[in-house]
Amino acid sequence: MSGFISDAVVRRLPAYYRHLRELEAEGITQISSQDLGERMQLTPSQIRQDINSFGGLGRQGFGYPVKELKDHIRRIMGLDRLHRMVIIGAGRMGLAIANYSSFSREGFPTVAVFDEDLSKVLQSTEELPIYPIEELEARLPELEATVAVLAVPAEAAQKMMDRLYAQGIRAVWNFAPVDLNYPRDAVVMNVHLSDSLHILSYRMNQMEDEILRAERVVLS
């Protein structure tokens, strides 16, 4: 039961959660490692190893109960709690995150946005207040946020990281294209969009090369 969950498994946890939700929505109440593997493009063996490292929820001869397993993973990921978010940077990306209603619905409401630019501050509304960044330290305590979303330019990111840490924020979702330095008791999750695009670009190239190679084989 529930021992150490390896990092490789942790990174797959959200995918398990997503697929189990889909299965539940389809009215499927129970699934084998075989079938789940096909859906998730993983081997049945890996599915069983993974689930065993945190669950022990399977039943021999039957498979896994969809709802129980989903709820279990949900709890493991801490999605049964509320995580109030502040967003730093009211650019397009920051505001897109702030207004993405499903985060809020799933327990990650945005409680405030901060920006340097006062014209952004003027767009402030009741539901989504935008404050000047100078007020960060003054306002954070009453906001009771546990997560900060960093959506500022690369140059400003490290300084903001430091200010957030100094105010007790220990979880940062970083959209700035830099690798941040931070103390060991903080957690940072990077969303490096341009990195992701560059990997896509690399794979496009590889695919083209492979196709060219294959054509050459056919011709010769």
Next chain:
Amino acid sequence: MSGFISDAVVRRLPAYYRHLRELEAEGITQISSQDLGERMQLTPSQIRQDINSFGGLGRQGFGYPVKELKDHIRRIMGLDRLHRMVIIGAGRMGLAIANYSSFSREGFPTVAVFDEDLSKVLQSTEELPIYPIEELEARLPELEATVAVLAVPAEAAQKMMDRLYAQGIRAVWNFAPVDLNYPRDAVVMNVHLSDSLHILSYRMNQMEDEILRAERVVLS
């Protein structure tokens, strides 16, 4: 020289590129695996193995030439070419990507956006045309796009993937929270934002548990 590049290395390629660009901007022309490792939080050994799998650019006793190495990685990732993008879905996320000028500057210009909602279509401008999704098949040929950005709701994503593939699009940058099915000669890169947030959530939990454990040890 330049043999097979493992997937683990490919995923690090953009980080190498980013750090080398930073070094170049700082005026550093040459760096050892030791120093680069410190910056990137990798072991010098890994740096040497990685770079050796694609480069062979090092010089014993000196280290690696920053500019050459950066340009080499840039070429490997295909960033010396132009990749015209179409965006499917003119929601906040789709438009944030479309207007993110650095993608355009780095060789990934958005040439058009498609949406189901005609009120979105009315926001069309000269620089960023927004077309009704019905016109996708008719307009794609003249747009000469090689990459499609999927920024539609989960339910619509698979159908759009199929339509894009049918029109010859072979590279998809997927922001919809689903795992898509597609033929082997297509490449799909997922940006599952909620997955990313859920991993952050998991790690926050773990961190709290660890701190509690540490405090208990101190008390006992």
Next chain:
DNA sequence: TAGATTGTTAATCGATTAACAATC
């Protein structure tokens, strides 16, 4: 030449896959 640092081979570690006994 001496010193530094790479390139590369070998050792280790961790993750995935295979196999099969346990059990529902």
Next chain:
DNA sequence: TAGATTGTTAATCGATTAACAATC
């Protein structure tokens, strides 16, 4: 009971780290 499918151990594979000879 027979059949199905998990839990778990063992085998394999791949990635990371260590070590050191090659060489700038």
